[in-house]
Amino acid sequence: MNAIDYALDRQPSAAPEAPAGEDLAALRPLPRISIHAFCASDETQSAMEACGRDRRMTKVNLKITRGGVAAAASMFANLSTPNLIILETSTEPHSLLQELAPLAAVCDPSTKVVIIGRHNDIALYRELMRNGISEYLVTPVGMVEIMAAIAGIFVDPDAEPLGRTIAFIGAKGGVGSSTIAHNCAFDISHLFSSEVVIADLDLPYGTANINFDQDPPQGMSEAVFSPERLDEVFLDRLLTKCSEHLSLLAAPSMLDRAFDYPADAFSPLMDVLQRSAPVSVLDVPHAWNDWTRQVLANADDLVITAAPDLANLRNAKNMVDTLRKLRPNDKPPHFILNQVGMPKRPEVAPADFAESLELEPAAIIPFDAALFGQAANSGRMIAETDRKSPAAETFAQLAHLLTGRVTAKKARKAGLSGVLDALRRR
Structure with missing residues (x-):
């Protein structure tokens, strides 16, 4: 074993490099907010966990729970709601608003809601927007899409660019x-x-x-x-x-x-x-x-x-x-x-x-x-x-x-x- 090999022996190998797209690089750091995500699939949970590891989320208090709309409604029946709730659901478009009703009854007026669904339906999107939902994303969603959606809600688009x-x-x-x-x-x-x-x-x-x-x-x-x-x-x-x-x-x-x-x-x-x-x-x-x-x-x-x-x-x-x-x-x-x-x-x-x-x-x-x-x-x-x-x-x-x-x-x-x-x- 030569000197270089000895110096590097047992050193941890580099973590796999995640692609950092231009969209992610352009995002501003998120403000000090609280987010609670309810994930129904492994893919969405992995994307939310990746968001939590990103440096732009340093000030964010992020919690991730396995479950859907019913789990969120049950949890917040006795707790104050965070600044943002992210919900993943597989419910059909014609039943989604009815499913959201129990959660709407316990949400604070200032709480924003992002829905992650499986149906790419423009009529559903417009109906959700009319009913106060902040954003609707279609699965599969990645970390960049989720963070861009959060930034679209909480970061002023007219703010001066950061150095x-x-x-x-x-x-x-x-x-x-x-x-x-x-x-x-x-x-x-x-x-x-x-x-x-x-x-x-x-x-x-x-x-x-x-x-x-x-x-x-x-x-x-x-x-x-x-x-x-x-x-x-x-x-x-x-x-x-x-x-x-x-x-x-x-x-x-x-x-x-x-x-x-x-x-x-x-x-x-x-x-x-x-x-x-x-x-x-x-x-x-x-x-x-x-x-x-x-x-x-x-x-x-x-x-x-x-x-x-x-x-x-x-x-x-x-x-x-x-x-x-x-x-x-x-x-x-x-x-x-x-x-x-x-x-x-x-x-x-x-x-x-x-x-x-x-x-x-x-x-x-x-x-x-x-x-x-x-x-x-x-x-x-x-x-x-x-x-x-x-x-x-x-x-x-x-x-x-x-x-x-x-x-x-x-x-x-x-x-x-x-x-x-x-x-x-x-």
Whole structure:
């Protein structure tokens, strides 16, 4: 057994990847509502359970019961009804309204009802709508159809579109995840003239303030520890302007207190960020606890940065497998190989790394101590330090990829390909 096999031995295999259609990707997170579903078939129950695992349902209190309309009427005879009842029934169209009568007698006026039936009948649909049913779906129904129906009831179609959140995390400390996050945010803001907010979630050790040569008097700690005050106006006061379209919510980078958070500590901030900017870049520290899991589970896109060694490979595989299970209806994370080609360091080949993760790297960034060190010491981004460098080109390509302006292609070793070709010709 070689070293790579040993590092990956007994690691959990990746969960099967669920297709995430464009309709699902476009859905907004559902508000804090209660839903009780009554399922008569295994297929509908499986679809409802899949809905419950989706990150867009994080705030929803979902209960699933095996049964139909009679079970619902019996249960709510002595209980208050939830915001939404989903009912599956096989009753014939001419008898359906009569079957629903006992439930109608015990339903609160504000409760919405979605019916899942077996008859594709436009006359039945119109009759149900006239009698106050919110939606009628025809079996078989999938998770996307159910969630779209719920969103159609509870999400305002005229609401302003939400911005996207992109979370960056390193497979190991020191692999350059923060540097990549900051450079990608800078390029998104400059290339597309789009408003971008960088949120440095590493409160004790964050480096965004150093990398952008800023020393703000307030920032992330005020946002996290004053959730009752947090709204778009308060957030705007906490932001530091780095350039015309780029703002920073800086970490205090101080050790004057212990930074312990509950699981949902950053959820209010993520909600406000989505309403405040088209793109929010979350610089997540290398840690694994309740709040980091929650942030990664709820972000729209994830980027894992790794260096090409064995510990990074093991950690990256664990993270990818776990995040696939946490986010079963989303695309897998993007992963970036950084610091490739460090002198005298034995490395795991990019092809072996990709094969183990079952993912193609979004980018392969060569080790360039001079360029990255110069940029860090001067508080500038790579594109500002050397716009014509291969690394600057790579960050521009990542900006296109992460904003959906280009599809992912097989990564090349930026800056190394020409050198390797020249060596082969010798």
